[in-house]
Amino acid sequence: MTAYIIRRLLYAVPIALGVSIVCFALVYIAPGDPLQTLLPEDASAETIAMVRKAYGFDKPIPVQYLIWLGKVVTGDFGMSIATGRPVLGEIVKALGNTVLLAAGAVLIAFTLAFILGTIAGYRVGTPTDRAVTGFAVIGVSVPNYWLGIVLIIIFAVELNVLPATGMGPRGSDTFNLFDWNHFRYLLMPMVTLSLIPIGIIARTTRSAVAEVLNQDFVETLRAKGLMEWEILLHVLKNALPQVLAVMGLQFGYLMGGSILVETIFTWPGSGFLLNKAILTRDLPVLQGTILVLAIIFVATNLVIDLLQTAVDPRLKRG
Amino acid sequence: MSMETSAPLVSVTDLNVKFVSRESTVNAVNDVNLTVNHGEVLCIIGESGSGKSVSMRALMRLLPERRTKITGKLEVDGQDVLALKGKELSAFRGGKAAMIFQEPMTALDPVFTIGNQIAETVCRHEGCSKEDGLARALELLELVKVPSAARRLKAYPHELSGGLRQRAMIALALSCRPKLLLADEPTTALDATVQIQVLILMRKLQQEMGMGMIFVTHDLGVAAEIADRVAVMYAGRIVESGTVQEVLTDPKHPYTKGMLSSTVHGNMRGKDIEAIPGSPPDLRSLPTGCSFAPRCPKADDGCRGQLPPEVTLGPGRIARCLKLDDAPPAAKPERETALA
Ligand SMILES: Nc1ncnc2c1ncn2[C@@H]1O[C@H](COP(=O)(O)OP(=O)(O)OP(=O)(O)O)[C@@H](O)[C@H]1O
Ligand SMILES: [Mg+2]
Numbered sequence: 001m002t003a004y005i006i007r008r009l010l011y012a013v014p015i016a017l018g019v020s021i022v023c024f025a026l027v028y029i030a031p032g033d034p035l036q037t038l039l040p041e042d043a044s045a046e047t048i049a050m051v052r053k054a055y056g057f058d059k060p061i062p063v064q065y066l067i068w069l070g071k072v073v074t075g076d077f078g079m080s081i082a083t084g085r086p087v088l089g090e091i092v093k094a095l096g097n098t099v100l101l102a103a104g105a106v107l108i109a110f111t112l113a114f115i116l117g118t119i120a121g122y123r124v125g126t127p128t129d130r131a132v133t134g135f136a137v138i139g140v141s142v143p144n145y146w147l148g149i150v151l152i153i154i155f156a157v158e159l160n161v162l163p164a165t166g167m168g169p170r171g172s173d174t175f176n177l178f179d180w181n182h183f184r185y186l187l188m189p190m191v192t193l194s195l196i197p198i199g200i201i202a203r204t205t206r207s208a209v210a211e212v213l214n215q216d217f218v219e220t221l222r223a224k225g226l227m228e229w230e231i232l233l234h235v236l237k238n239a240l241p242q243v244l245a246v247m248g249l250q251f252g253y254l255m256g257g258s259i260l261v262e263t264i265f266t267w268p269g270s271g272f273l274l275n276k277a278i279l280t281r282d283l284p285v286l287q288g289t290i291l292v293l294a295i296i297f298v299a300t301n302l303v304i305d306l307l308q309t310a311v312d313p314r315l316k317r318g
Numbered sequence: 319m320s321m322e323t324s325a326p327l328v329s330v331t332d333l334n335v336k337f338v339s340r341e342s343t344v345n346a347v348n349d350v351n352l353t354v355n356h357g358e359v360l361c362i363i364g365e366s367g368s369g370k371s372v373s374m375r376a377l378m379r380l381l382p383e384r385r386t387k388i389t390g391k392l393e394v395d396g397q398d399v400l401a402l403k404g405k406e407l408s409a410f411r412g413g414k415a416a417m418i419f420q421e422p423m424t425a426l427d428p429v430f431t432i433g434n435q436i437a438e439t440v441c442r443h444e445g446c447s448k449e450d451g452l453a454r455a456l457e458l459l460e461l462v463k464v465p466s467a468a469r470r471l472k473a474y475p476h477e478l479s480g481g482l483r484q485r486a487m488i489a490l491a492l493s494c495r496p497k498l499l500l501a502d503e504p505t506t507a508l509d510a511t512v513q514i515q516v517l518i519l520m521r522k523l524q525q526e527m528g529m530g531m532i533f534v535t536h537d538l539g540v541a542a543e544i545a546d547r548v549a550v551m552y553a554g555r556i557v558e559s560g561t562v563q564e565v566l567t568d569p570k571h572p573y574t575k576g577m578l579s580s581t582v583h584g585n586m587r588g589k590d591i592e593a594i595p596g597s598p599p600d601l602r603s604l605p606t607g608c609s610f611a612p613r614c615p616k617a618d619d620g621c622r623g624q625l626p627p628e629v630t631l632g633p634g635r636i637a638r639c640l641k642l643d644d645a646p647p648a649a650k651p652e653r654e655t656a657l658a
Contacts, residue, residue, distance in 0.1 A: 215424060216419065216421055216424040216425050217424060217425055217426055217427045217428070219380055219419070219425075220417075220419060220425045220426065220427070220487075220490075221427065222378075222380055222411065223378055223380060223411055223412060223416065223417040223419075224411065224412035224416070224438075224439045224442070224490060224491075224493075225408045225409065225410070225411040225412030225413055225439065225442055225443060225494075226408065226412075226438070226439075226442060227404075227405075227408050227442075230438075230442070234427050234429075234430070237429050237430075238427070238428070238429055311429065312428070312429050313428075313429060313474040313476070314428055314429075314474070314476050
């Protein structure tokens with residue numbers, strides 16, 4: 001098992017390098033010159049050349065990449081062009097806010113979807129199943145920014161019970177999860193964000209549970225006298241690897257922060273940061289954020305993979 | 319080898335099982351009567367689709383309740399099986415009656431160890447601790463002659479061969495000393511040599527533990543090996559039953575005769591029931607008369623017009639046929655050597 005973990009970690013290295021190349025290449029893929037946003041329109045050629053040099057844009061591309069990579073692995077993502085502050089600090093702050101939001105959405109989505117999916121999988125073809133499946137389809141198909149706007153209209157504008165945007169009352173710098181005055185800001189973005197994962201995970205759980213229930217061994221479990229709830233535990237353990245795979249992907253997406261949802265609710269997370277960076281052509285922030293998110297994604301998949309292996313002995317690899 | 323006990327261990331009276339769906343009704347089991355005494359082995363033989371597995375599942379109440387209509391009376395050791403609910407049903411399954419399935423590859427939960435699966439059963443029925451359950455599981459694996467049992471206790475099903483898995487299944491089934499063991503073609507999926515070993519083991523354990531057993535098979539050789547009595551099933555009905563000697567050496571029903579004549583000249587062991595011309599009737603629309611009539615060389619309008627009643631030829635010796643009288647006695651000596 002340890003050997004397997006080490007091997008998987010080594011596999012992750014080329015993936016991470018590939019991702020870093022793509023992030024780096026963004027500078028050249030993106031249309032326009034990032035320096036233009038930085039400089040006044042009438043900047044002289046010397047000023048442009050000076051800034052170009054200061055940002056390292058004058059060297060050959062592979063060299064630029066290696067320099068950039070060398071800094072990145074030590075946590076130096078450069079300075080934000082827009083704010084002039086270190087990129088790492090911006091990312092860490094945004095990521096913290098996203099984690100808060102994503103964790104809430106994950107908690108809601110995974111629990112609810114797992115329960116709904118299990119119930120539906122146990123009753124394939126019944127009205128209960130059809131209701132859950134219908135709900136899941138809606139969850140997947142309704143654009144979440146639309147739901148966000150609808151929620152804002154209902155709860156913020158019409159009923160005026162929840163704040164429409166932001167992350168805490170005016171003037172407060174830190175977010176306190178256990179204070180209702182803060183928590184109410186989290187509520188709508190969290191629900192909005194959980195909609196899609198609920199749909200996807202509920203559907204996966206349903207089909208996984210239904211499939212396991214069709215397997216022969218369930219009859220053996222009945223024949224040996226287990227009660228239905230004990231059989232359910234067996235069924236869930238068998239269905240879990242499949243569900244975990246999808247949960248992992250969703251977790252990765254949620255950690256990336258939804259650009260749309262965070263922007264609608266002006267939740268200062270990683271999606272919001274990305275959006276801002278794109279609008280202001282803040283390439284160092286863009287590069288850094290994408291890289292960190294991609295690494296988180298790779299790491300999540302790694303963890304899920306190991307979890308699956310722990311649950312299903314048939315997957316035990318080397 | 320039937321023990322003379324006043325009440326039989328299993329008594330099935332007029333069992334009917336229908337699978338009802340919107341499109342059709344499948345008459346899988348029709349008016350089946352069976353008895354099995356304590357310590358006795360009854361073999362049910364019949365071709366594919368004749369309702370053998372459905373009868374076994376009915377006895378364990380394993381059929382899907384929503385789509386199945388079961389009528390008749392099922393009694394095991396004085397308990398009315400069809401009336402069992404909740405905890406009682408749990409205690410019955412695996413406690414009083416246990417079942418072994420055909421496919422050892424898929425019958426065990428792939429994500430739990432063999433030891434845990436056996437221990438779980440023991441704990442459910444005897445309320446012991448997990449350690450005691452595992453200790454008992456080890457004893458059981460040794461009982462069914464699983465080599466290096468202690469290591470196998472921690473193995474997952476996919477790490478064992480088919481033969482070992484089926485032994486583990488047997489250990490699981492025997493874990494709470496059931497009075498009745500239902501074995502649905504437990505050796506069909508195994509290699510020939512392994513098949514014999516498992517068969518001998520089952521016979522030995524059945525005798526040692528004094529269990530009653532219903533053993534379903536396609537294989538006449540297996541039946542000859544293990545059965546005390548034999549019931550022949552055709553299209554959801556028992557068409558003939560008697561002691562293994564009687565049925566295999568002196569068959570009365572044309573179906574049994576046809577089935578035996580196709581195997582009698584060679585070695586019976588390892589042979590499936592060979593094709594009799596034609597195919598069994600559609601269980602969704604059974605003929606009004608004898609279900610075997612369309613394939614029967616002796617059938618006449620009488621056979622097609624009415625369902626033959628059970629004719630009792632002796633104690634426990636029954637055949638469902640209108641043409642029994644013109645059945646010439648079969649040539650005995652050759653077949654008896656095959657059975658010896
Ligand atoms: N759940 C079910 N729903 C509908 N029909 C069923 C169901 N289970 C079994 N049947 C039908 O009942 C009939 C009897 O099936 P059964 O499994 O008892 O046959 P069998 O004698 O065990 O055959 P085999 O030797 O192939 O195992 C078959 O025609 C089968 O298609
Ligand atoms: Mg069968």
